[in-house]
Amino acid sequence: MPRTGLTPSEIQDKAVEIAIDQMRTKGFEKVRLVDVAKEMGISHAALYSHFQDKTALLDAVSERWLVGLDQMQDLLVAEKKDPLQKIRTWFLNLHRMKLEKVKLDPELYKAFDMAAEESKPFIQTHLSNMHQQMAKLVTEAMEQKKLKKRDVNLIAEILISAGTAFTHPKLVAQYFEEDREPLLLQTMDAVLKGLF
Known part of the structure; x- marks a missing residue:
């Protein structure tokens, strides 16, 4: 256990939190591992044992967000609702979460x-999680x-490709x-109708 009293996992989480704060206040280009370590009260060498460089820390920030996004979509997939409606909602959720990030957290x-x-x-x-989620929804439908009934993976890929105009970063x-959103729903409805 390091001097901070934090486990390695807690150190990583805290570093990510501080990096998020610094990205929001100074911009992601100005985040430095030295500053993050200083705010944590540890040496930058100690932080380098958790993050190879600044890019690795910024990637950890993005990864945390995507993991949360995937978990929310998993919850939707598991709901006992009409699968076609879940497919539409899946795309709407993905679009909305990315749009919210652009508007509220542009640096992240x-x-x-x-x-x-x-x-x-x-x-x-x-991307693999997205495909698995869509394949589950298609199977259910x-x-x-x-x-x-067709190749589930192919249909999942067709749907994801159709939604890319609304979900690509x-x-x-x-x-x-x-x-x-109206165009997204119209696009999904047209594709789903064509697959019936």
């Missing part, structure tokens, strides 16, 4: 967008005869001033 969103561009491992995990940021 910039860091996330950079990580997405570089397709970091935690981004790949998020097929079992209830609300979608034609760059496009969410580009159109953040527009209300795109």
